[in-house]
Amino acid sequence: MDEEIFEESDDTRLIEASETPEEAVFDVTLRPQTLIEFIGQDQIKEPLSISMEAAKGREEALEHILLYGNPGLGKTTLASIIAREMNANIKVTAGPALERVGDLAAILSNLGAGDVLFIDEIHRMNHTIEEVLYTAMEDFAIDIIIGKGPGARTLRMPLEKFTLIGATTKMNLLSSPFRDRFGHMYHLSFYEHEDIEKILKRSAEVLNAKMEGDAAKLIATRARRTPRVANRLLKRLRDYAQIRNSGIISLASANEALSMLRVDHEGLDEVDHKILRALVEKFSGGPVGLATLAAAIAEEMDTVESIYEPYLLQIGMLERTPRGRKATNAAYQHLGITPPLTQDILV
Numbered sequence: 329m330d331e332e333i334f335e336e337s338d339d340t341r342l343i344e345a346s347e348t349p350e351e352a353v354f355d356v357t358l359r360p361q362t363l364i365e366f367i368g369q370d371q372i373k374e375p376l377s378i379s380m381e382a383a384k385g386r387e388e389a390l391e392h393i394l395l396y397g398n399p400g401l402g403k404t405t406l407a408s409i410i411a412r413e414m415n416a417n418i419k420v421t422a423g424p425a426l427e428r429v430g431d432l433a434a435i436l437s438n439l440g441a442g443d444v445l446f447i448d449e450i451h452r453m454n455h456t457i458e459e460v461l462y463t464a465m466e467d468f469a470i471d472i473i474i475g476k477g478p479g480a481r482t483l484r485m486p487l488e489k490f491t492l493i494g495a496t497t498k499m500n501l502l503s504s505p506f507r508d509r510f511g512h513m514y515h516l517s518f519y520e521h522e523d524i525e526k527i528l529k530r531s532a533e534v535l536n537a538k539m540e541g542d543a544a545k546l547i548a549t550r551a552r553r554t555p556r557v558a559n560r561l562l563k564r565l566r567d568y569a570q571i572r573n574s575g576i577i578s579l580a581s582a583n584e585a586l587s588m589l590r591v592d593h594e595g596l597d598e599v600d601h602k603i604l605r606a607l608v609e610k611f612s613g614g615p616v617g618l619a620t621l622a623a624a625i626a627e628e629m630d631t632v633e634s635i636y637e638p639y640l641l642q643i644g645m646l647e648r649t650p651r652g653r654k655a656t657n658a659a660y661q662h663l664g665i666t667p668p669l670t671q672d673i674l675v
Contacts, residue, residue: 358531358559359405363413366406367530368523368555372514379512380413389442389489390414391511392465394450396499398638400556401516403495404448410493411444418444423452429460433472433485436464441488450494451501458506465492465509497634518553518642521545527555528562532577537566539577546582550595552639557595564589594643594662599627600636601663604645607655608665615652 360366363373383390393410395403411418419435426432426447439445447453453461464470468487473480494510496502507513519527525548532539539562547565551558562577568585569577590598602625607614610624622629637653640646645659660667 358534360409360530361412363409365530366402366409367526368519369402369406369516372406372516376410376512376514380410384414389416390444390491392492392509393494393512393514394502394507394510395493395495395514395516397497397516398518398554399497399635400554401518402555403516404446406516407444407446407493407495410491411446414442414444414491416442416444416491418446420446420448423447423449426453426457429456429472432457432460432464433470436470436487436490437485439488439490442490443488444491444493446493446495448495449497451496451498458503461492462505462509518639519555521548521553524548524551524553524555524558528558531559531562532566535563535566537562537569537577538575540579542579543577543582546579546586550586550591550593552595553642554639561586561589561591595639596662599625600640602627603632603636603640604655604659604663607646607653608660608663612668613660614654615649616654617652621653 363377366373380390390410393407395406397403407420408418417440419439421435435445460470464487468489469484470487472483472485474483492510499507525544528544528547528551529539531537532544543565547558547561551561565577565582565585568588569575569581572584573581592601596604603621606621606624607616611621616624618629618633622632625632637646637648640659641648643658645656645662647654647656657667
């Protein structure tokens with residue numbers, strides 16, 4: 329691997345880049361509309377399909393669903409598909425947006441029978457909002473306190489039977505009583521390269537992008553086993569091919585574009601290399617605490633932990649230990665650095 333391409337950078341962050349309005353429209357278009365079109369996650373699709381058919385047969389709302397997994401694996405897409413398959417309206421919000429009980433009450437009171445309420449980042453709701461949801465999820469009612477002091481009274485407001493779909497990247501931050509109120513809990517795992525390749529081919533058709541088969545395989549190996557990353561790479565490579573290769577995403581143009589984007593053969597970008605080099609060069613391979621590591625590369629702790637660490641752990645270049653993060657032997661090999669003989673490097 330040519331290491332010099334990582335020495336100077338404009339801080340390219342392909343896996344968390346902000347999107348323009350035009351790209352946001354494309355993302356909506358690229359999302360599959362039905363469960364059949366949804367590629368991968370077979371361990372979820374079959375039981376989910378059975379549950380949806382059963383609920384429709386009984387003319388009932390689907391039980392509440394909790395989707396958890398790393399960013400970019402399709403939680404929001406799956407929630408939209410569930411609502412569509414159940415012929416239901418969907419209301420979308422996020423945990424941090426629900427600041428007051430009144431915010432939640434306003435949303436719940438406007439839900440119709442069988443509607444879906446999707447709460448992204450549900451682990452970031454405050455405890456008071458979570459407690460209000462307990463009653464809403466179990467009894468389909470919310471208790472509103474009217475007045476203050478000795479004269480205060482509680483008014484119970486009935487709700488239509490709805491389906492709550494929560495999405496989280498941090499299952500451990502949800503309290504046990506809250507988790508227990510979900511009838512379905514599905515873990516979205518990283519995708520296989522073959523599934524990513526299928527997603528890329530479908531997305532290329534939607535975008536009217538001409539892409540050769542070898543190029544699709546190459547992009548799939550560098551997409552961090554994540555559909556969101558794969559689609560972002562595809563759009564950048566489409567731009568490159570339009571300007572440099574007559575609009576055709578060939579194997580050669582894909583290689584050139586990925587090198588320009590500083591995405592290496594393992595799918596690691598500039599920030600990944602900063603993490604690994606900080607561990608190896610500044611902390612002798614570790615262990616080092618997350619706060620110290622994040623400060624060393626000038627990144628937020630949550631960004632390192634939620635966005636970058638999961639994939640580095642998945643490919644075996646990083647390990648979490650009780651004392652902190654450690655670089656593995658694979659990380660040294662990837663950077664082309666010989667591990668010190670005195671360092672206990674993990675295989």
